[in-house]
Amino acid sequence: MKKSITIDKSKCIHCGMCIKDCIVNCIEFDSEKIPKYVDGGDKMCIGCQHCMAICPAGALSFGGKNPDDSDPVGYGNSDDLLRLIKSRRSVRFYKNKDIPAETIDKLTDMLAYPPTGGNVDTLHFSIVGTAEKMREIIKVTYEKVCESNRDSTVIKFAKDGYNKGKDIVYRGAPSMITVSVDKSKAIAGCENADPIIALSYLDLYAQSLGLGTLWCDAALTIAQDIPEVKALLEIPENYTLNYIMLLGVPNVKYQRTVQREPANVKII
Ligand SMILES: Cc1cc2nc3c(=O)[nH]c(=O)nc-3n(C[C@H](O)[C@H](O)[C@H](O)COP(=O)(O)O)c2cc1C
Numbered sequence: 001m002k003k004s005i006t007i008d009k010s011k012c013i014h015c016g017m018c019i020k021d022c023i024v025n026c027i028e029f030d031s032e033k034i035p036k037y038v039d040g041g042d043k044m045c046i047g048c049q050h051c052m053a054i055c056p057a058g059a060l061s062f063g064g065k066n067p068d069d070s071d072p073v074g075y076g077n078s079d080d081l082l083r084l085i086k087s088r089r090s091v092r093f094y095k096n097k098d099i100p101a102e103t104i105d106k107l108t109d110m111l112a113y114p115p116t117g118g119n120v121d122t123l124h125f126s127i128v129g130t131a132e133k134m135r136e137i138i139k140v141t142y143e144k145v146c147e148s149n150r151d152s153t154v155i156k157f158a159k160d161g162y163n164k165g166k167d168i169v170y171r172g173a174p175s176m177i178t179v180s181v182d183k184s185k186a187i188a189g190c191e192n193a194d195p196i197i198a199l200s201y202l203d204l205y206a207q208s209l210g211l212g213t214l215w216c217d218a219a220l221t222i223a224q225d226i227p228e229v230k231a232l233l234e235i236p237e238n239y240t241l242n243y244i245m246l247l248g249v250p251n252v253k254y255q256r257t258v259q260r261e262p263a264n265v266k267i268i
Pocket residue numbers: 088089090091092214215216217218219
């Protein structure tokens with residue numbers, strides 16, 4: 001998106017909130033007290049859109065976007081959010097059916113909103129859209145796992161499971177999402193955090209939509225170890241696979257939350 005700010009002068013109340021909230025100080029008042037980029041401001045701007053989000057008068061447009069098209073801010077109900085966090089489970093049993101297309105659209109829309117370091121667009125997501133495509137990935141996985149003599153715990157477990165008729169890697173999930181990162185674009189130190197934050201948001205949102213999810217180290221290790229499997233994930237060049245989460249309509253229903261021991265927290 002082109003970085004630009006446009007002010008509706010008839011609405012601007014000259015409060016300077018856009019200037020105050022700008023992390024890189026790329027906005028200033030002009031002689032009429034109308035906000036504008038400082039010289040070279042478009043290069044400094046990180047495109048976070050705080051200026052548009054904070055404007056009390058809806059006078060500031062970022063990148064040609066109409067502020068009236070933004071959703072009203074809402075933080076939901078904290079009790080409901082906590083219940084979602086406590087209710088989320090790792091799901092290892094799935095219905096053998098595709099995730100509805102509308103649900104995939106909702107997940108896709110949401111993925112534009114998790115934060116990334118420096119607000120840089122560093123991530124790529126591959127979503128397996130059909131159970132048929134998933135079956136192809138599973139087939140290639142177990143063909144290669146059975147051929148492999150590698151001294152890898154996951155490959156040994158997968159082979160052992162397969163010989164007993166169990167899919168311990170994908171757990172029968174009809175879909176999964178892969179997140180990859182362009183490390184050359186990511187802010188140093190954020191290249192591992194950005195993908196995990198995105199999947200953490202997705203994890204909770206997917207479960208609120210009635211999907212099951214599973215952070216899957218086994219699938220990640222397989223994709224990292226077996227090039228034929230990784231190729232099926234269609235990760236663009238220059239992107240490094242970071243994590244895989246299984247997705248699908250659950251074939252299991254939890255009746256209550258777990259009861260964890262308190263977290264290890266010290267108030268200092
Ligand atoms: C980073 C990460 C990797 C995981 N990898 C696997 C996996 O490969 N296979 C699996 O069955 N569960 C996996 N899990 C699920 C954990 O076993 C699970 O989160 C834990 O047992 C707690 O259960 P809960 O998520 O339902 O609270 C993983 C979880 C995380 C956070």
